[in-house]
Amino acid sequence: MPLKSILTRRSRHILLAIAALCITVGLMWQSEPTSAVSIPIQQVELPADQSADNTAPPAPDAAEDAKAAADASTKDTENSALSRATEPHPVAYEIQSGDTLSEIFEDHGISANTLHKLLEADAEFLSLETIQPGTTLTFTFDEKNQLQKLDLQMDVARTASYSRTEDGGFEHEEITKPLHWESNRVSGDIHGSFYASGLKAGLDKAQVAKVSQLLKSKLNFRRDLRAGDTFSVIxxxxxxxxxxxxxxxxxxxxxxxxxxxYYAFLYSDGNYYDETGDSVTPAFLRWPTKRHYRVTSPFNPKRLHPITGRRAPHNGVDLGAPSGTPVMSTGDGIVSRIGNHPYAGKYVEIEHSGTYKTRYLHLSKILVRRGEAVKRGEKIALSGATGRVTGPHLHFELHVRHHPVNPLTAKIPTSARVPADRIAAFRQHIRPLLARLNVPSHLPAKASGNPQGDNGPTQANNSDWTQQCLRPGQCRFN
Ligand SMILES: [Zn+2]
Structure with missing residues (x-):
């Protein structure tokens, strides 16, 4: 696209965005908090829920926008000061134990308002909630030292990137490197509890919990196991x-x-089956509440802000449950995260396997702890109206392989058996796994392969984080 047309379109966007911003700021942010951490007392649902008129231009494509910014930064133009940004300069910062986001932002000369805008953009993703000591934040400033971009290295494969939009907000984008899975076998024999034996063999706490959960419909780990029983896990x-x-x-x-x-195999549908193709885990529940409440805001990952045109996805469904409604985990799983976020409110995230994840937002009370195993249908929280909401509701998300899907319509494992037309493929899938698992009966086996158990991402951590950290932005990373 020629530079001129980008700039023309861009400057139009800027003018419209400035106008929209003035109105928005005037109306919405009159009582802008002076502290980075006070939660805006504002009874407005997240932006695109507003049904304002739709006269704003569509959101410019992010890549195009970046290109335009890059072009503008190398060629000085007659355009407004906004696009005259010269060389953007990135500043990297590694999170230290004891840091808070508020302090880090202050140290980098970034306003509390900007931190709030970032937290707002993050409400549907909660990527900033993954920060811990060692995480690197990269700030990119323009010539006026205004934050243009924040990159957060979530792990070696994933970067969350927040780019400033023309209306002063931020747009979230996740960049993932190509990924594949490699596996190793961990074997051991039972001495004492399965928990202790599993850790000794090289599984981490979450993996031990997952193994117990997958086989618990077949045997009682506490009662049935004997010294000398053996296990092997890929x-x-x-x-x-x-x-x-x-x-x-x-x-x-x-x-x-x-x-x-006893066997359990992960199959391509994300469900676990025994060697005959029978499901070892119960199917997922479709709803996280006993009653089916009205959907007050549907799932819409492509939602655009009606005024700014900025992408403001709604990664879940809002269910009109009154405060105090019991919230159930829709599947067996391990509590991978709990937290309190200025926009998402109190939330719980549950990992159901390598494939499925659910999130429950705006809760009034969290009833589980991080690392805890939960059952399908187990009460994990009470719904509420925490975070930035217009009123009480439950925001419910289902992620399949790290991507949010519509939890009310997505294909989820509901079958109790591998379907007949796929059983041959399933048998083929498990044949090499059976060969690898095969534990010689004369164990004691030592952990084979390369047990990387100690640095798993979902390590159980029983401290109740929400108790320690009621003010988002000021939570100390430990
Ligand atoms: Zn919602």
């Missing part, structure tokens, strides 16, 4: 071209209990 490790991301999944399990053998 653990998948997510990799980029060059290194492991730290994400893991259980791909296959074999457990010898006396003369009996």
């Amino acid at each position: 653990v998948g490790h997510e990799h980029t071209d060059s290194q492991a991301t730290g994400n893991t999944r259980i791909e296959a399990i074999e457990l010898h209990r006396g003369s009996r053998i």
Whole structure:
């Protein structure tokens, strides 16, 4: 696209955006908080829920926008000061133990308002919630030292990028490197509890919990296991071209209990089955509440802000549940995150396997702890109206392989068996796994392969983070 037309379109966007911004700021941010952490007391639902007129231009394509910015930065133009930004200069900062976002932003001369805008843009993604000591933030400033872009390295494969939009907000984008899975076998024998034996063999806490969960419909781990019983687990490790991301999944399990053998295999549909193709986990629930509440805002990943045209996706469904409604986990899983966010409110995230994840936002009370195993249908929280909401509701998300999908219509594992037309393919899938699992009966086996158990991403951490950190932005990273 010729530079001139970009600039012309761009300057139109700028003028419209400035006008929209003036109105928006005037109306919405009259009482702009002076502290980075006070949560705006504002009874307005997240932007695109507003049904304002739709006269603004569509959101410029992000890549195009970046290109325009790059062009503008190298060729000085007759255009407004906004696009006259010269060489953007990135500043990297590695999170230290004891840091807070508020302090980091202040140290970099970034306003509390900007931090709020970022948190707002992050409400549907919660990427900033993954920050911990060692995480690198890269700030890119323009010539006026205004923050243009924030890059957050979530793991070696994923970067969350927040780019300033013309209306002064931020747009979130996740950049993922190509990924593949590599696996290793972890074997051991039972001495004491399965928990202790699993850790000793090289599984991490979350993996031990997952193995127990996958086989618990078949045997009681506390009562049934005996010294000398053996197990073998194939653990998948997510990799980029060059290194492991730290994400893991259980791909296959074999457990010898006396003369009996129990199996579980992860199949391509994300569900786990035994060697005959019967599901080992119950199907997912469609709804996270007993009653089916009215959908007050539908799933819409392509939602555009009606005024700014900025992408403001709605990554879940809003269910009109009154405050205090019991919220159930829709599947068996491990609580991977809990938190309190100025826009998302109190939230719970549950990992169901390497494939499925659910999130529950705006809760009034969280009833589970990080690292805890939960069952399908188990009460995990009470719904509420925390964060930035117009009124009480439950925001419910379902992610399949890291992508949000419509939880009310997505294909989820509901079948109790591998479908008949896929059973041959399933048998073929498990044949090499069975060969790898096969634990010689004369164990004691030592952990084989390369147990990377200690640095798994979903390590159980029983401290109740929400109790320690009620003010987002001021949570200390430990
Ligand atoms: Zn919502």
